[in-house]
Amino acid sequence: xxxxxxxxxxxxxxxxxxxxxxxxxxxxxxxxxxxxxxxxxxxxxxxxxxxxxxxxxxxxxxxxxxxxxxxxxxxxxxxxxxxxxxxxxxxxxxxxxxxxxxxxxxxxxxxxxxxxxxxxxxxxxxxxxxxxxxxxxxxxxxxxxxxxxxxxxxxxxxxxxxxxxxxxxxxxxxxxxxxxxxxxxxxxxxxxxxxxxxxxxxxxxxxxxxxxxxxxxxxxxxxxxxxxxxxxxxxxxxxxxxxxxxxxxxxxxxxxxxxxxxxxxxxxxxxxxxxxxxxxxxxxxxxxxxxxxxxxxxxxxxxxxxxxxxxxxxxxxxxxxxxxxxxxxxxxxxxxxxxxxxxxxxxxxxxxxxxxxxxxxxxxxxxxxxxxxxxxxxxxxxxxxxxxxxxxxxxxxxxxxxxxxxxxxxxxxxxxxxxxxxxxxxxxxxxxxxxxxxxxxxxxxxxxxxxxxxxxxxxxxxxxxx
Amino acid sequence: xxxxxxxxxxxxxxxxxxxxxxxxxxxxxxxxxxxxxxxxxxxxxxxxxxxxxxxxxxxxxxxxxxxxxxxxxxxxxxxxxxxxxxxxxxxxxxxxxxxxxxxxxxxxxxxxxxxxxxxxxxxxxxxxxxxxxxxxxxxxxxxxxxxxxxxxxxxxxxxxxxxxxxxxxxxxxxxxxxxxxxxxxxxxxxxxxxxxx
Numbered sequence: 001x002x003x004x005x006x007x008x009x010x011x012x013x014x015x016x017x018x019x020x021x022x023x024x025x026x027x028x029x030x031x032x033x034x035x036x037x038x039x040x041x042x043x044x045x046x047x048x049x050x051x052x053x054x055x056x057x058x059x060x061x062x063x064x065x066x067x068x069x070x071x072x073x074x075x076x077x078x079x080x081x082x083x084x085x086x087x088x089x090x091x092x093x094x095x096x097x098x099x100x101x102x103x104x105x106x107x108x109x110x111x112x113x114x115x116x117x118x119x120x121x122x123x124x125x126x127x128x129x130x131x132x133x134x135x136x137x138x139x140x141x142x143x144x145x146x147x148x149x150x151x152x153x154x155x156x157x158x159x160x161x162x163x164x165x166x167x168x169x170x171x172x173x174x175x176x177x178x179x180x181x182x183x184x185x186x187x188x189x190x191x192x193x194x195x196x197x198x199x200x201x202x203x204x205x206x207x208x209x210x211x212x213x214x215x216x217x218x219x220x221x222x223x224x225x226x227x228x229x230x231x232x233x234x235x236x237x238x239x240x241x242x243x244x245x246x247x248x249x250x251x252x253x254x255x256x257x258x259x260x261x262x263x264x265x266x267x268x269x270x271x272x273x274x275x276x277x278x279x280x281x282x283x284x285x286x287x288x289x290x291x292x293x294x295x296x297x298x299x300x301x302x303x304x305x306x307x308x309x310x311x312x313x314x315x316x317x318x319x320x321x322x323x324x325x326x327x328x329x330x331x332x333x334x335x336x337x338x339x340x341x342x343x344x345x346x347x348x349x350x351x352x353x354x355x356x357x358x359x360x361x362x363x364x365x366x367x368x369x370x371x372x373x374x375x376x377x378x379x380x381x382x383x384x385x386x387x388x389x390x391x392x393x394x395x396x397x398x399x400x401x402x403x404x405x406x407x408x409x410x411x412x413x414x415x416x417x418x419x420x421x422x423x424x425x426x427x428x429x430x431x432x433x434x435x436x437x438x439x440x441x442x443x444x445x446x447x448x449x450x451x452x453x454x455x456x457x458x459x460x461x462x463x464x465x466x
Numbered sequence: 467x468x469x470x471x472x473x474x475x476x477x478x479x480x481x482x483x484x485x486x487x488x489x490x491x492x493x494x495x496x497x498x499x500x501x502x503x504x505x506x507x508x509x510x511x512x513x514x515x516x517x518x519x520x521x522x523x524x525x526x527x528x529x530x531x532x533x534x535x536x537x538x539x540x541x542x543x544x545x546x547x548x549x550x551x552x553x554x555x556x557x558x559x560x561x562x563x564x565x566x567x568x569x570x571x572x573x574x575x576x577x578x579x580x581x582x583x584x585x586x587x588x589x590x591x592x593x594x595x596x597x598x599x600x601x602x603x604x605x606x607x608x609x610x611x612x613x614x615x616x617x618x619x620x621x622x623x624x625x626x627x628x629x630x631x632x633x634x635x636x637x638x639x640x641x642x643x644x645x646x647x648x649x650x651x652x653x654x655x656x657x658x659x660x661x662x663x
Contacts, residue, residue: 083539087556087560088559088560088563089555089556089557089560089563090556090559092562092563093571093573094571094612094613094615094660095587095588095591095612095656095658097612097613097614097615100613135583141582142582142640166537166539169537170639171537172537172540454639458639
């Protein structure tokens with residue numbers, strides 16, 4: 001029966017439904033902030049782009065394959081290079097159909113599921129850590145040294161990485177056995193951008209032929225005011241040495257290839273003209289990923305790591321670390337990082353032997369490339385494919401690319417100066433990492449010992465006693 | 467060694483049966499699935515043979531200008547012929563993902579694998595690799611069901627043709643067999659084509 005009492009309840013109920021409907025409809029169709037629909041907090045890897053649901057969910061009811069496309073769009077390069085030990089193509093082979101029933105290795109989200117903070121582990125892993133057992137239960141039969149090892153230790157520092165199992169292998173360990181903690185030769189590879197410019201297909205050779213420019217060549221319009229400081233900074237920069245005049249950045253090309261109007265504040269597209277590979281890497285990392293998905297630039301205020309309060313409002317663009325017009329690479333490699341980062345590891349850097357070496361390099365006591373800046377480790381200089389056919393030594397501007405797992409740093413970073421065994425132990429020691437490597441590793445990872453035993457067993461033809 | 471009469475009869479019946487029931491559609495025409503598998507094997511085997519002879523053996527053994535290495539990236543060397551073969555198989559798998567009209571897979575396996583992941587896994591692989599090892603010059607054809615899909619599976623002998631094939635396998639630390647001789651069947655190429663039914 002419809003009494004006056006329950007009529008009131010019905011009215012309130014209907015009103016609440018209508019208000020909710022209006023609120024959620026507004027959020028869904030008119031508001032950029034759709035986090036109200038988020039089923040669970042995002043992982044550290046994606047939290048910055050939580051406002052951009054469609055970066056991962058291209059359609060409202062995506063299936064796993066469509067989600068996979070989104071994963072590959074951003075992570076594909078890093079998965080395939082330098083080597084992918086478990087490519088999808090391997091699991092597409094019908095002979096592995098039974099393995100897919102245990103873990104569907106065709107999809108990233110089988111192991112890296114998002115919105116699952118309660119089960120998200122290190123490196124964004126949401127699969128049980130002993131997942132290797134499903135395919136490699138018999139490993140001890142072929143590697144007696146692995147007898148009795150628990151399957152949740154496979155990915156311990158210095159051992160296996162599901163995505164690139166070729167980073168460390170027995171012969172590689174043996175090749176680098178008995179190396180000293182500190183190698184006698186310790187320099188980073190040289191950047192080679194200037195040397196390969198002729199081969200860089202998308203470099204605007206026509207507009208800016210490689211030639212040294214001086215103050216008398218400045219091509220800014222007369223109506224644009226500037227300062228002597230700006231002119232001097234530019235004249236001393238690599239831009240002037242390589243033929244990049246004022247107009248190169250301040251009159252960048254439009255998307256249709258025509259020159260735009262003069263702009264006092266060049267944006268990312270100006271840098272992309274010549275530094276496309278660097279910008280691509282930058283937009284893949286935590287500094288630039290918001291720009292990749294069309295969100296406003298990252299600011300330290302949005303970070304989950306501790307950041308200095310005075311930096312919270314800084315918008316991260318190329319110019320944030322490479323201030324115009326000097327583009328001082330020394331400043332960019334340390335001071336710019338420390339102007340924002342405020343965690344224990346960053347704050348300990350200036351007490352470290354790495355910083356002492358950096359200072360010695362800057363004062364000329366050590367050769368170029370032998371100091372260790374923040375960028376030396378987090379933005380390693382290594383050979384990267386800049387196109388299908390060309391690679392060059394360049395600075396990796398995706399500082400997240402070699403962080404997880406941190407053993408990705410072994411080859412391009414640690415081993416440039418340190419022995420492999422020492423490096424493996426150091427990267428496994430969280431306390432040592434936190435104090436920025438002041439002291440010696442207090443942990444020892446067994447991988448080198450195991451490789452030596454395997455090697456001895458094979459070279460002497462003895463049966464293992466492991 | 468000549469195959470026994472029952473084996474010959476069985477394989478003839480099996481082949482005839484497969485030829486009659488399975489075909490690979492190309493436009494309006496149908497290619498018998500066995501002919502399709504044989505054709506694919508001819509191509510991949512020829513490519514590998516040419517890579518082995520004209521690239522690896524010529525540059526490594528004759529001209530002595532470069533090494534071939536299992537760790538070709540680290541050693542800045544040529545990939546081994548078997549690795550080249552596998553990379554091709556993985557590349558095919560990637561390309562097929564975007565071209566559903568073409569569907570097949572192939573792999574290199576052995577009952578004496580260096581990498582244990584390349585040991586025969588399915589009953590058909592186990593039977594086929596044993597068959598080609600014992601019946602030199604004969605191929606093995608069968609059907610199997612994997613992951614709910616029926617496949618025509620063909621297995622072809624992979625023979626050690628060059629001294630380096632044999633010596634490398636014999637001295638590799640992970641090789642379970644160390645007495646291969648030139649001309650021995652060292653493994654097999656497994657080609658699978660999905661079929662109806």
